Amino acid sequence: MNDVRRIGKNTLLLITSQIIFSIVALLISIFIARILGDVAFGKYSIANAFPSIFTVFLDLGYTTLLIREVSKDKSLSDKYLSNALKLRLILFPVILIILVLSVNILGYPDTTKNIVYLFSIFVFLRTVTNIFYGTFRAFQKMEYEAAILILTTILRLSLGLIILSLGYGLIELGFIFVFSGVLEFFIALVICRKKFITKFQMQNSFIRNTIKTALPIGMLSIFGIIYVRIDTVMLSLFKGDAVVGWYNAAYNLVLGFTFIPILFMHSLLPVMSIYYVSSKEALKKAYEKSFKYLFILGLPISVGIFILADKFILLFYGKDFINSFVALQILAWDVLLYFLTTCTGFVLISTEKQNQMAITLAFSAVLNITLNLFLIPQFSYVGAGIATLVCELFLLIVYLYLNTKNSFTIDIKKIFLPPSIACCLMGIFLYTFSEIHLIIIISCAMIFYILLLILFKGLTKDDFLLFKKLIKKH
Numbered sequence: 465m466n467d468v469r470r471i472g473k474n475t476l477l478l479i480t481s482q483i484i485f486s487i488v489a490l491l492i493s494i495f496i497a498r499i500l501g502d503v504a505f506g507k508y509s510i511a512n513a514f515p516s517i518f519t520v521f522l523d524l525g526y527t528t529l530l531i532r533e534v535s536k537d538k539s540l541s542d543k544y545l546s547n548a549l550k551l552r553l554i555l556f557p558v559i560l561i562i563l564v565l566s567v568n569i570l571g572y573p574d575t576t577k578n579i580v581y582l583f584s585i586f587v588f589l590r591t592v593t594n595i596f597y598g599t600f601r602a603f604q605k606m607e608y609e610a611a612i613l614i615l616t617t618i619l620r621l622s623l624g625l626i627i628l629s630l631g632y633g634l635i636e637l638g639f640i641f642v643f644s645g646v647l648e649f650f651i652a653l654v655i656c657r658k659k660f661i662t663k664f665q666m667q668n669s670f671i672r673n674t675i676k677t678a679l680p681i682g683m684l685s686i687f688g689i690i691y692v693r694i695d696t697v698m699l700s701l702f703k704g705d706a707v708v709g710w711y712n713a714a715y716n717l718v719l720g721f722t723f724i725p726i727l728f729m730h731s732l733l734p735v736m737s738i739y740y741v742s743s744k745e746a747l748k749k750a751y752e753k754s755f756k757y758l759f760i761l762g763l764p765i766s767v768g769i770f771i772l773a774d775k776f777i778l779l780f781y782g783k784d785f786i787n788s789f790v791a792l793q794i795l796a797w798d799v800l801l802y803f804l805t806t807c808t809g810f811v812l813i814s815t816e817k818q819n820q821m822a823i824t825l826a827f828s829a830v831l832n833i834t835l836n837l838f839l840i841p842q843f844s845y846v847g848a849g850i851a852t853l854v855c856e857l858f859l860l861i862v863y864l865y866l867n868t869k870n871s872f873t874i875d876i877k878k879i880f881l882p883p884s885i886a887c888c889l890m891g892i893f894l895y896t897f898s899e900i901h902l903i904i905i906i907s908c909a910m911i912f913y914i915l916l917l918i919l920f921k922g923l924t925k926d927d928f929l930l931f932k933k934l935i936k937k938h
Contacts, residue, residue, distance in 0.1 A: 481610035482723035488617040497781050506705030509712035513696035515584035518563040520689040522552045522591050525682030527598040534602035535734030547671050548595045582638030589645035596652035620644040680818040687825035695848040698836045711845035713785045714792035725806035736814035755807045756879045762803030763887045769796035771894045794849035801856040808863035824862045828855045882922030
């Protein structure tokens with residue numbers, strides 16, 4: 465199987481599983497919002513955001529480093545997986561103590577604390593499981609990850625809906641999440657142990673030797689999760705649970721699309737890492753193509769969400785979340801920015817420029833906290849949305865500059881112009897016929913956009929040949 469088809473297969477598998485994962489997460493959040501109300505939904509959002517800020521310190525970059533290095537030399541899989549697992553087990557008690565102290569110092573009510581504790585266990589389990597998923601990706605065997613995710617997320621949805629429909633609350637739902645996390649962990653462990661790992665090799669010396677390389681990559685995740693999740697925590701402190709619920713009703717719809725560029729670029733990362741060693745020209749071409757396709761995909765999503773924001777909120781959450789309309793219109797543009805930032809960021813990782821990324825993300829995290837401190841007290845969730853967009857745009861501009869500085873340039877005008885014209889016309893079409901049934905108008909808009917892309921040469925013969933290679937056997 466050649467590189468193009470392998471990338472296509474792995475991307476399709478991961479996207480399929482993550483679509484199911486995202487749909488499950490969205491459905492659970494919708495049922496919580498509709499059954500328990502905006503205050504309970506705000507607590508649920510805090511319970512997801514707070515642990516994420518702390519458990520991200522468990523990884524320290526080893527999952528991405530594992531993917532990058534094991535994809536080059538499969539014999540290193542035992543060492544990387546074993547020591548990444550050991551490091552997480554060492555750090556977990558420390559992180560848990562800090563999390564508990566923080567929740568108590570910030571003065572959250574007992575109910576919120578208990579919910580946060582339960583979801584912290586679930587997030588920790590998934591953080592450990594990601595080590596095994598990283599191994600699957602390094603060996604380019606994403607079908608194992610896809611199967612596990614589909615199984616456990618459907619189980620989580622089924623049990624979660626039963627619990628909510630029986631009148632139980634967030635505490636009981638938390639236990640369901642923990643159960644599914646335990647199951648996901650053990651299935652991944654068994655497969656990884658049988659298929660990819662000869663024996664566990666836990667060596668303190670290995671951790672010491674690799675931490676300097678891993679830590680800058682880990683800082684990317686640390687600072688990244690801070691500027692993605694800190695707005696929810698700060699909203700909860702300044703404005704209360706209901707406002708957190710309104711904001712996250714919008715943000716959840718936007719976050720539901722972020723897995724697309726992440727999984728696409730993760731599928732591409734092993735190949736790009738090899739290209740960096742063997743062929744800089746091939747890496748540049750991969751960068752140009754991935755940036756182009758993610759722009760073509762991300763732009764209409766942002767435009768569509770912006771124009772149809774009220775319809776999406778009413779469809780998913782109901783009239784009680786009318787305050788989420790404006791937040792969703794603002795955050796809609798984060799989809800496009802996130803698509804492009806992910807692409808440019810992964811190129812920097814593949815070219816081992818993670819130190820530059822870490823510095824940029826650190827500045828962005830500080831900028832986000834500062835903007836939130838000024839904007840949230842005055843503009844509430846609208847201010848939080850504006851802060852998110854400013855920081856994402858800052859990251860994109862700096863990442864583009866760093867890649868250009870490293871001789872990886874792209875023709876911005878050539879990539880941007882045809883999709884932008886096509887999307888403007890699609891936007892006019894959406895606005896004009898926005899009263900038509902949502903599914904019909906979205907379907908028609910997608911077809912209209914693709915035809916316009918072909919007309920304005922946003923998609924060329926070479927692109928269609930490439931798509932054909934993705935599904936054709938060699």
